[in-house]
Amino acid sequence: VVAPDFGSVAFVSRANPAYPLQVQPLAGGEPTTLASGLNEFGFLRWSPDSSRLAFVEFPFGGPRQVWLVRRDGQGLRNLGLGAAPAWSPDGSRLAFNGRADEVFVVNADGDEQRQLGVGDDLHWSPDGSELAFVTPDNTPAPNALMVASAEGGAPTTLAQGVGRLLGWTPDGAQLAYLSGGSDASLLLVGRGGGAPTRLAPSWFIDTLRW
Numbered sequence: 001v002v003a004p005d006f007g008s009v010a011f012v013s014r015a016n017p018a019y020p021l022q023v024q025p026l027a028g029g030e031p032t033t034l035a036s037g038l039n040e041f042g043f044l045r046w047s048p049d050s051s052r053l054a055f056v057e058f059p060f061g062g063p064r065q066v067w068l069v070r071r072d073g074q075g076l077r078n079l080g081l082g083a084a085p086a087w088s089p090d091g092s093r094l095a096f097n098g099r100a101d102e103v104f105v106v107n108a109d110g111d112e113q114r115q116l117g118v119g120d121d122l123h124w125s126p127d128g129s130e131l132a133f134v135t136p137d138n139t140p141a142p143n144a145l146m147v148a149s150a151e152g153g154a155p156t157t158l159a160q161g162v163g164r165l166l167g168w169t170p171d172g173a174q175l176a177y178l179s180g181g182s183d184a185s186l187l188l189v190g191r192g193g194g195a196p197t198r199l200a201p202s203w204f205i206d207t208l209r210w
Helices: none
Strands: 008-012 021-025 032-035 040-046 052-058 065-070 077-087 093-098 102-107 114-118 120-124 130-134 145-149 156-159 162-168 174-179 185-190 197-201
Touching: 008 040, 021 052, 032 052, 032 065, 040 077, 052 077, 077 102, 077 120, 093 120, 102 130, 114 130, 114 145, 120 162, 130 162, 145 174, 156 185
Parallel strands: none
Antiparallel strands: 008 021, 021 032, 040 052, 052 065, 065 077, 077 093, 093 102, 102 114, 120 130, 130 145, 145 156, 162 174, 174 185, 185 197
16 A cells, blocks of 8 residues: 555565565665564555554454554554544544444544444544444444544434445535435435435445545
8 A cells, every 4th residue: 555645655565474564665675564473454544644554453263453553663553453444634533443333533643542433434524523424233223324523522413324424525514425225315414414415316326526
């Protein structure tokens, strides 16, 4: 995975039996080992400023774990059981899913972990102040579109019957999602809630670009 500044590439080396996670300058030179001996790695996610890398470890026979490390290989931290790390647009925070679909947020250095709710399909608002997610099937209010402040507090429900969250509009005023059920549609709902706007049937919609 190439860093956002195009200066380095992160990869798992298959030339070493330990399958280390390494970073190498694209201009050439020796690679830096970020982690090794932790089993398989995946979901490599660079911070927007290319200073840190979040990734997921897949232990043999065990649950996934989220890790965070600086580009120079220092500061390796285990953030706990989970998956799907997602950086805020400004790189100041990292969100990820816990083992039971909890939504966690930490600061860029891994400190101040807090739970925002329960859900998956994490999407940061354009200004990085809020996180949108969809509650899973096994919750009291399943398939609900929720928005929570990155600082914490109770999340707000914006829509029900959500099949898939597509993301925020560029101005952060609305969210696009696909409804579930037999009348599947592409819809927009305002950040303040209210009745969603139906844009089109969603049978053949896979991605959305603004």
